[in-house]
Amino acid sequence: xxxxxxxxxxxxxxxxxxxxxxxxxxxxxxxxxxxxxxxxxxxxxxxxxxxxxxxxxxxxxxxxxxxxxxxxxxxxxxxxxxxxxxxxxxxxxxxxxxxxxxxxxxxxxxxxxxxxxxxxxxxxxxxxxxxxxxxxxxxxxxxxxxxxxxxxxxxxxxxxxxxxxxxxxxxxxxxxxxxxxxxxxxxxxxxxxxxxxxxxxxxxxxxxxxxxxxxxxxxxxxxxxxxxxxxxxxxxxxxxxxxxxxxxxxxxxxxxxxxxxxxxxxxxxxxxxxxxxxxxxxxxxx
Amino acid sequence: xxxxxxxxxxxxxxxxxxxxxxxxxxxxxxxxxxxxxxxxxxxxxxxxxxxxxxxxxxxxxxxxxxxxxxxxxxxxxxxxxxxxxxxxxxxxxxxxxxxxxxxxxxxxxxxxxxxxxxxxxxxxxxxxxxxxxxxxxxxxxxxxxxxxxxxxxxxxxxxxxxxxxxxxxxxxxxxxxxxxxxxxxxxxxxxxxxxxxxxxxxxxxxxxxxxxxxxxxxxxxxxxxxxxxxxxxx
Numbered sequence: 001x002x003x004x005x006x007x008x009x010x011x012x013x014x015x016x017x018x019x020x021x022x023x024x025x026x027x028x029x030x031x032x033x034x035x036x037x038x039x040x041x042x043x044x045x046x047x048x049x050x051x052x053x054x055x056x057x058x059x060x061x062x063x064x065x066x067x068x069x070x071x072x073x074x075x076x077x078x079x080x081x082x083x084x085x086x087x088x089x090x091x092x093x094x095x096x097x098x099x100x101x102x103x104x105x106x107x108x109x110x111x112x113x114x115x116x117x118x119x120x121x122x123x124x125x126x127x128x129x130x131x132x133x134x135x136x137x138x139x140x141x142x143x144x145x146x147x148x149x150x151x152x153x154x155x156x157x158x159x160x161x162x163x164x165x166x167x168x169x170x171x172x173x174x175x176x177x178x179x180x181x182x183x184x185x186x187x188x189x190x191x192x193x194x195x196x197x198x199x200x201x202x203x204x205x206x207x208x209x210x211x212x213x214x215x216x217x218x219x220x221x222x223x224x225x226x227x228x229x230x231x232x233x234x235x236x237x238x239x240x241x242x243x244x245x246x247x248x249x250x251x252x253x254x255x256x257x258x259x260x261x262x263x264x265x266x267x268x269x270x271x272x273x274x275x276x277x278x279x280x281x282x283x284x285x286x
Numbered sequence: 287x288x289x290x291x292x293x294x295x296x297x298x299x300x301x302x303x304x305x306x307x308x309x310x311x312x313x314x315x316x317x318x319x320x321x322x323x324x325x326x327x328x329x330x331x332x333x334x335x336x337x338x339x340x341x342x343x344x345x346x347x348x349x350x351x352x353x354x355x356x357x358x359x360x361x362x363x364x365x366x367x368x369x370x371x372x373x374x375x376x377x378x379x380x381x382x383x384x385x386x387x388x389x390x391x392x393x394x395x396x397x398x399x400x401x402x403x404x405x406x407x408x409x410x411x412x413x414x415x416x417x418x419x420x421x422x423x424x425x426x427x428x429x430x431x432x433x434x435x436x437x438x439x440x441x442x443x444x445x446x447x448x449x450x451x452x453x454x455x456x457x458x459x460x461x462x463x464x465x466x467x468x469x470x471x472x473x474x475x476x477x478x479x480x481x482x483x484x485x486x487x488x489x490x491x492x493x494x495x496x497x498x499x500x501x502x503x504x505x506x507x508x509x510x511x512x513x514x515x516x517x518x519x520x
Contacts, residue, residue, distance in 0.1 A: 170380075173381070181394070
């Protein structure tokens with residue numbers, strides 16, 4: 001694989017990392033909540049998709065019709081009845097509660113599904129390729145990247161052009177004043193989490209089609225998500241996509257040096273960005 | 287005197303263990319202006335926050351058109367017809383002028399006050415509607431804050447120190463907008479450090495001192511000496 005190939009493959013993988021990160025970025029932006037269980041919810045979505053597929057025989061992409069609303073509803077309920085109670089000036093309570101949720105999810109999945117690794121089969125599309133200007137790219141990575149771009153575009157348009165988006169931004173700016181002018185911030189926070197979980201559902205299914213997963217696959221997804229958010233800059237969804245791409249390209253180029261260097265290369269680039277630009281490449285929030 | 291639209295009765299409230307208000311009572315007659323004065327720390331802003339439900343209060347401590355509303359959540363107050371223009375304006379910095387107004391319109395009551403009508407009242411805002419609200423001058427931001435309250439089509443507006451930090455000439459412009467607002471049928475409670483300005487505008491005056499009502503009644507019933515003594519807690 002030459003350098004150009006490696007960069008293109010890295011960009012496409014970056015789309016998946018951006019999907020891991022978009023939900024994190026969204027909820028931190030709206031309510032300053034750091035969801036330590038984010039990666040575990042991605043894995044939970046993969047298991048939910050697996051159960052839906054086993055029960056219905058659906059293709060993984062078709063299963064999204066069921067998995068996305070199910071996960072969104074779960075997100076709404078978790079925020080409305082658990083996490084809203086932890087919000088306040090102190091960032092620690094939601095971190096502790098979501099850490100607890102992560103432990104519960106991991107052990108719940110372990111009990112239900114054992115430690116066996118799983119993977120969702122999407123059929124021939126998994127191995128399909130396209131030749132673009134002499135570079136061969138997989139159709140599935142291309143779909144993943146296009147999904148990330150499309151989702152971030154949708155979220156941005158929704159954020160800046162819709163009534164709900166106005167309420168999200170106002171609540172993010174000043175929740176107390178938003179309440180005083182009639183915004184039900186508890187409902188807005190729950191809707192933001194539902195949206196985040198809808199993205200989690202898509203990320204979970206694409207992860208499960210691309211690679212193996214088990215009940216303990218979540219924390220690594222969380223780390224990639226955090227790194228993408230921080231590299232891109234807090235509060236900037238396009239920045240999050242850029243952050244995902246930076247990690248993907250770093251890993252891909254690192255793998256050219258040595259397969260063992262692949263994962264480490266991504267983390268090293270993260271630390272380099274943190275050292276040089278602590279607020280990320282394209283920050284929108286303080 | 288007209289029937290009260292908003293009444294506060296025996297209100298005690300504060301921040302956690304710190305009690306800032308002690309047994310405060312006042313009545314806002316329909317379609318009138320109540321001036322609320324007092325030194326810094328007297329409890330004026332705290333009273334507004336407690337009325338809005340942003341600080342603790344008991345059910346019977348606040349009544350609106352005769353109905354107890356002390357257990358109503360803050361986000362329901364705009365729908366009921368009570369809104370606040372907060373101290374320091376507190377505009378949403380990621381929203382444009384127009385978006386600040388539309389947000390309040392989305393969550394307020396239906397009525398005649400629209401963003402377009404606000405632009406008629408404050409023409410400069412119409413010219414700057416697409417700009418970030420917090421990029422405007424202090425006086426223009428105050429106009430946005432007042433407009434944001436108006437588009438919720440309230441029955442009562444609580445104005446908290448709308449002259450704070452503004453140049454005197456700008457304060458005149460902002461205060462010039464209040465009579466037409468009251469003439470449109472909206473009652474107002476105005477917190478203001480400049481007592482002379484309040485005396486010109488309000489029919490009723492309440493002076494708070496150290497969280498308690500030191501003076502209360504029709505504006506014309508007080509002498510300057512009485513007001514000064516109450517203001518400084520003498």
